Amino acid sequence: MTQTLSRRLVAEGFGTGLLIISVVGSGIMATNLTDDVALQLLANAGATVGALIALIMMFGPISGAHFNPIVTAADCVLNGRPWRDLAPYFVVQSLGGTAGAAIANMMFDLDVLGPSSKVRDGGGIWLGEVVATLGLLLVIFLIGKHRAESVPLAVGVWIGGAYWFTSSTSLANPAVTIARAFSESFAGIAPQSVPMFIVMQLIGLAIALPLLRFLRN
Numbered sequence: 038m039t040q041t042l043s044r045r046l047v048a049e050g051f052g053t054g055l056l057i058i059s060v061v062g063s064g065i066m067a068t069n070l071t072d073d074v075a076l077q078l079l080a081n082a083g084a085t086v087g088a089l090i091a092l093i094m095m096f097g098p099i100s101g102a103h104f105n106p107i108v109t110a111a112d113c114v115l116n117g118r119p120w121r122d123l124a125p126y127f128v129v130q131s132l133g134g135t136a137g138a139a140i141a142n143m144m145f146d147l148d149v150l151g152p153s154s155k156v157r158d159g160g161g162i163w164l165g166e167v168v169a170t171l172g173l174l175l176v177i178f179l180i181g182k183h184r185a186e187s188v189p190l191a192v193g194v195w196i197g198g199a200y201w202f203t204s205s206t207s208l209a210n211p212a213v214t215i216a217r218a219f220s221e222s223f224a225g226i227a228p229q230s231v232p233m234f235i236v237m238q239l240i241g242l243a244i245a246l247p248l249l250r251f252l253r254n
Contacts, residue, residue: 040099042125048100049126050133054091056104056214057137058144059088064224065145070212077223078200086197102189105210106130107242114246115253127212128247134216142220153218153225157205163237165205170241173209178249211235223243 041049062082067077087163096102101118103109106127112118130241139149140173176195194253200208214235226234 042122043167045100045122045201046125046129048096050104050129050136050236052096052100052102053130053132053138053212053216054102054133054140056085056088056092056215057134060085060140060213061138061141061217061224062144065147065220066223068223069145080207081224082197084198086193089196090189090193093192097189100126104130104134104212105173105235106212107174107210107238108177111244111246111249112177115178117250118238127149131215134212138216138219142222144208144236145222147221148182150238151219153226153227155221155225155230156227157230159235161204161206162197163233165203165233166208166237167241167244169199169205169209170238173207174242174245174249178245179252182253196215205234205237208234209238209241211238214238 060081064081066078067080069125071077072079074242093102094103101112103112103126106123108120109123109126109130113120113123135150138151142149142151172194173192177188180191185195196207196209199209208217211234214226214231217224217226218231
């Protein structure tokens with residue numbers, strides 16, 4: 038069934054918000070429970086994997102469950118999604134994510150909108166964002182081409198793994214990056230680090246698109 042734009046936007050906004058609640062909330066809970074950074078990252082990654090799989094299964098049939106403007110842009114290029122979807126998707130993904138950060142902060146009695154003081158910069162971290170974004174797009178659009186039912190699990194597994202094997206802990210998403218700037222928590226990113234992360238995510242998109250066009254033919 039073809040979904041109306043309003044229904045798709047609600048799904049994208051709520052989905053991104055719930056995703057950020059899982060990312061930020063689990064990060065805060067982890068730091069409340071242990072001082073071991075490795076355990077904090079493990080808890081944060083595990084909660085994100087579970088939530089992401091469930092959210093993609095839940096909202097995928099309605100909006101595509103992008104929760105990520107990079108994925109929306111790639112869908113426009115590769116699958117013919119109308120370009121007019123890109124701007125409203127990005128707006129609701131960013132607003133939904135920011136609302137999710139605020140809700141997670143309030144659950145744990147932190148400042149409602151942060152901001153984060155966690156600076157993330159340097160060439161290695163920026164390269165990590167390129168790798169994380171490139172890999173995410175390959176997972177979605179190569180697996181989705183022939184085994185769409187496997188995408189929720191594959192995306193969750195990729196993001197969970199990339200928490201550990203990328204230096205940036207795999208934000209791989211401009212809307213999520215913006216939202217996480219509004220939480221002074223383990224999962225936060227300082228506002229001054231956001232622009233370069235988004236640039237790296239766009240570079241990942243630019244590398245992925247020609248590769249996907251070649252591999253999907």
